[in-house]
Amino acid sequence: MDIDDTPVLDNHLHLDPVNGRNVEAAAEFADHGGTHLLVLNKPSWHLVEKATDEATFREVFDLTVEAAADASDVLDGRAWPVLGVHPALVSKLVGDGHTPAEARDIMQAGLDVAAEYVAEGRALAMKSGRPHYDVDDAVWEASNDVMRHGFERAADVGCAIQLHTEGGEDFETVAQWAEERGLDRTQVVKHYSGGRLTGPVKSVLADKDELEIAIEADEPFLMETDYIDDPDRPGAVLGPKTVPRRVRWLLENGHDDAVRTAHVETPKAVYDIDTEATLER
Numbered sequence: 577m578d579i580d581d582t583p584v585l586d587n588h589l590h591l592d593p594v595n596g597r598n599v600e601a602a603a604e605f606a607d608h609g610g611t612h613l614l615v616l617n618k619p620s621w622h623l624v625e626k627a628t629d630e631a632t633f634r635e636v637f638d639l640t641v642e643a644a645a646d647a648s649d650v651l652d653g654r655a656w657p658v659l660g661v662h663p664a665l666v667s668k669l670v671g672d673g674h675t676p677a678e679a680r681d682i683m684q685a686g687l688d689v690a691a692e693y694v695a696e697g698r699a700l701a702m703k704s705g706r707p708h709y710d711v712d713d714a715v716w717e718a719s720n721d722v723m724r725h726g727f728e729r730a731a732d733v734g735c736a737i738q739l740h741t742e743g744g745e746d747f748e749t750v751a752q753w754a755e756e757r758g759l760d761r762t763q764v765v766k767h768y769s770g771g772r773l774t775g776p777v778k779s780v781l782a783d784k785d786e787l788e789i790a791i792e793a794d795e796p797f798l799m800e801t802d803y804i805d806d807p808d809r810p811g812a813v814l815g816p817k818t819v820p821r822r823v824r825w826l827l828e829n830g831h832d833d834a835v836r837t838a839h840v841e842t843p844k845a846v847y848d849i850d851t852e853a854t855l856e857r
């Protein structure tokens with residue numbers, strides 16, 4: 577199989593229509609054989625001064641919906657927005673003098689707005705999680721409450737949810753929290769995952785070693801760059817052409833089945849999207 581014979585999806589990439597390369601980054605992805613994108617809103621404080629109310633979340637989400645539509649124009653496939661609240665917002669809010677409980681309420685309100693966009697068909701999925709760095713117990717509890725609220729809302733509107741969390745391989749408890757709230761673990765995606773994971777579906781960073789581990793594990797998986805589209809940190813993350821490059825490498829090494837898993841079957845199972853039917857070369 578050749579790269580032209582398959583959809584190529586980056587499951588987690590940011591586009592910044594205010595300060596970043598935006599559609600130009602999507603075009604670079606397309607030039608290298610990429611076809612489909614899930615576009616995540618940037619942490620709210622990057623795009624607007626502060627997201628502490630519903631109106632500000634809407635402003636951030638509208639920018640991302642627009643960025644995904646513009647990206648779709650340069651893709652043979654299409655882009656979909658994924659909206660939510662970055663877990664590090666809790667620290668910003670507490671740093672600004674809010675109690676952890678107030679921070680929790682603000683972030684849950686943001687997730688409610690994201691769920692509304694999904695219910696209206698303006699976004700594909702939600703995003704939540706908990707800090708990847710050490711926090712005190714009250715902030716950790718508040719963060720877990722926010723994430724569990726995200727599971728409830730995703731179950732309500734019938735969508736998948738991507739998680740930003742600490743590193744590690746065992747997220748069985750988190751998957752159980754989702755299932756206790758009516759959301760199947762097959763609709764919970766751990767973004768920035770390594771090749772091995774228990775609990776949610778893994779979205780594996782497009783690193784050769786981790787991809788080989790994922791192939792060995794022979795479970796559903798997605799591929800991503802977590803490209804951040806930040807002109808101040810050009811080398812901080814993988815660039816938009818990385819997923820297409822890794823797909824070429826996988827195909828050269830005979831991993832056609834793994835490419836089908838990550839770019840056709842898992843996207844369909846998790847998000848109910850058809851990357852083949854939405855592809856016109």
Ligand SMILES: [Zn+2]
Nearest residue numbers: 588590616802
């Ligand atoms: Zn990200």
